[in-house]
Amino acid sequence: MEKEDNEQCLTENWKVNTPELLKLLVEDNPKGTVLRSPVRIFQNLLIKLTERALVINDKELNDILLSLNLIEVDEGEKK
Numbered sequence: 001m002e003k004e005d006n007e008q009c010l011t012e013n014w015k016v017n018t019p020e021l022l023k024l025l026v027e028d029n030p031k032g033t034v035l036r037s038p039v040r041i042f043q044n045l046l047i048k049l050t051e052r053a054l055v056i057n058d059k060e061l062n063d064i065l066l067s068l069n070l071i072e073v074d075e076g077e078k079k
Contacts, residue, residue, distance in 0.1 A: 018068045
């Protein structure tokens with residue numbers, strides 16, 4: 001149970017800049033050319049997932065999308 005608590009704490013406190021991570025893997029990596037196709041496919045799947053998640057509009061799912069930097073909070077919603 002303690003391991004799950006630690007993982008939960010980490011996921012609540014950390015963010016992953018997914019778009020930048022994918023860019024780093026492909027564009028800023030000298031050996032990134034072999035990753036280009038798989039990363040593009042993964043990126044397209046993340047876009048589809050994000051679009052579907054926004055339609056569903058589930059708070060927990062939205063929080064995950066935020067932590068992956070796949071969506072941004074609307075300034076009007078912050079207040």
